[in-house]
Amino acid sequence: xxxxxVKLPEIGEGVTEGELVKWLCKAxxxxxxxQPLAEIMTDKATVEVPSTIAGTVVSTHAKxxxxxxxxxxxIVLETGGAATASKPAxxxxxxxxxxxxxxxxxxxxxxPKSAPATMMASKSASVQPPVAESRxxxxxxxxxxxxxxNVDINQIQGSGIAGRVTRExxxxxxxGAGAVAAGAPSFARPTIPSYQGLGGDLEVREPMKGxxxxxxxxxxxxxxxxxxxxxxxxxxxxxxxxxxxxxKKVGLQKGVKVTxxxxxxxxxxxxxxxxxxxxxxIDDAGQAIVxxxxxxxxxxxxxxxxxxxxxxxxxxxxxxxxxSSEIQSLSEKARAGKLAxxxxxxxxxxxxxxxxxxxxxxxxxxxxxxxxxxxxxxISKRPLWTGSEFKPVDxxxxxxxxxxxxxDGAVAANFLKTFVGRLENPGVLMLDLM
Numbered sequence: 115x116x117x118x119x120v121k122l123p124e125i126g127e128g129v130t131e132g133e134l135v136k137w138l139c140k141a142x143x144x145x146x147x148x149q150p151l152a153e154i155m156t157d158k159a160t161v162e163v164p165s166t167i168a169g170t171v172v173s174t175h176a177k178x179x180x181x182x183x184x185x186x187x188x189i190v191l192e193t194g195g196a197a198t199a200s201k202p203a204x205x206x207x208x209x210x211x212x213x214x215x216x217x218x219x220x221x222x223x224x225x226p227k228s229a230p231a232t233m234m235a236s237k238s239a240s241v242q243p244p245v246a247e248s249r250x251x252x253x254x255x256x257x258x259x260x261x262x263x264n265v266d267i268n269q270i271q272g273s274g275i276a277g278r279v280t281r282e283x284x285x286x287x288x289x290g291a292g293a294v295a296a297g298a299p300s301f302a303r304p305t306i307p308s309y310q311g312l313g314g315d316l317e318v319r320e321p322m323k324g325x326x327x328x329x330x331x332x333x334x335x336x337x338x339x340x341x342x343x344x345x346x347x348x349x350x351x352x353x354x355x356x357x358x359x360x361x362k363k364v365g366l367q368k369g370v371k372v373t374x375x376x377x378x379x380x381x382x383x384x385x386x387x388x389x390x391x392x393x394x395x396i397d398d399a400g401q402a403i404v405x406x407x408x409x410x411x412x413x414x415x416x417x418x419x420x421x422x423x424x425x426x427x428x429x430x431x432x433x434x435x436x437x438s439s440e441i442q443s444l445s446e447k448a449r450a451g452k453l454a455x456x457x458x459x460x461x462x463x464x465x466x467x468x469x470x471x472x473x474x475x476x477x478x479x480x481x482x483x484x485x486x487x488x489x490x491x492x493i494s495k496r497p498l499w500t501g502s503e504f505k506p507v508d509x510x511x512x513x514x515x516x517x518x519x520x521x522d523g524a525v526a527a528n529f530l531k532t533f534v535g536r537l538e539n540p541g542v543l544m545l546d547l548m
Contacts, residue, residue, distance in 0.1 A: 125163065129156045133179065133323060144170050149164060179321055179323040259284050262482070332481075344489075345513065349510050357540045373438065382463065392521065463484055464480075466490070473491050474511055490512055491513075512534060
């Protein structure tokens with residue numbers, strides 16, 4: 115009987131490694147062609163890696179939580195003869211967008227072996243390709259990380275195959291600050307001492323891994339790059355509450371749960387048309403502002419695994435019921451850990467709904483490279499003085515957190531005032547939809 119090493123294939127353009135989240139097989143299991151072997155999480159999505167051959171599992175070469183590089187042996191299979199690889203499925207066509215996206219959609223099938231994977235395989239023969247001198251080798255995601263951290267990638271000695279610069283090279287050079295590009299502002303991070311603590315039975319230590327690790331990296335990058343500021347306003351949403359109650363009945367007849375979020379989405383889009391800098395991003399490397407003519411609205415979803423941000427694509431072309439249905443579908447996929455890469459790509463501005471769990475106010479972190487995030491909070495009854503009497507009304511706090519590099523305080527205040535006006539007058543909001 116022959117044995118075959120199964121290596122981590124390329125699982126997306128610019129993806130060089132992934133974290134082993136879960137084994138889907140064990141030693142002794144019989145594996146069919148295209149049967150999923152493991153769940154791998156990258157900085158873009160969690161995907162199932164299928165086997166290209168049939169056989170019996172002899173051994174696995176990583177444990178859950180380990181970081182596995184493309185081309186690294188994952189598992190060894192015992193085969194009855196020559197292994198027959200399955201044909202990789204065609205990748206879906208990339209969605210056109212005005213901005214450059216460093217990653218292509220991830221499919222469940224195995225991509226053809228890449229040059230880095232071939233190079234890694236060649237290590238067993240002690241043959242190393244020469245280091246290219248004409249240009250720095252790095253994946254698109256690594257180059258983007260360097261730009262976001264204001265690091266001159268040309269000044270870094272790559273530790274990867276053929277001198278390739280890796281993400282670790284960027285984050286570890288000079289204590290994480292990297293080689294700062296000429297003329298760029300310096301954002302050197304302080305050296306953080308290792309936590310000692312009391313240890314023993316008084317503390318429980320576990321590794322930061324999985325989606326929690328990715329959230330930490332994403333949030334740290336956003337706070338490192340973006341100068342945040344937040345404004346808050348109160349909205350009298352009594353009319354919206356009444357309208358939603360009526361539309362909720364219509365939704366139930368169609369099997370769709372209508373929440374307040376679709377109305378907020380529509381009000382946000384209408385307001386962003388008047389203030390286009392909120393539906394934009396900053397190209398740090400090109401020193402340019404990229405204004406989006408499409409509206410892909412991200413919404414923060416709390417899951418047992420952690421925070422994720424599904425995206426409602428082309429939300430300006432969808433009705434309240436259609437958005438409600440999509441939110442419901444994406445939320446269910448998020449809770450089940452089944453969101454695909456495409457479900458979380460190309461958001462232009464995001465919403466966080468703390469009110470669904472009872473929050474009244476927060477200062478959300480912007481989902482980089484976006485430049486703003488809207489916060490909506492719980493609705494509560496409060497007395498309002500009408501001039502002759504106190505009247506109970508429904509009040510909801512809303513916030514806008516913005517990137518001060520592009521958006522000034524006065525602009526944000528006017529944006530929020532206009533947005534609140536739409537929430538308080540849902541009839542006018544409905545006219546915006548016509």
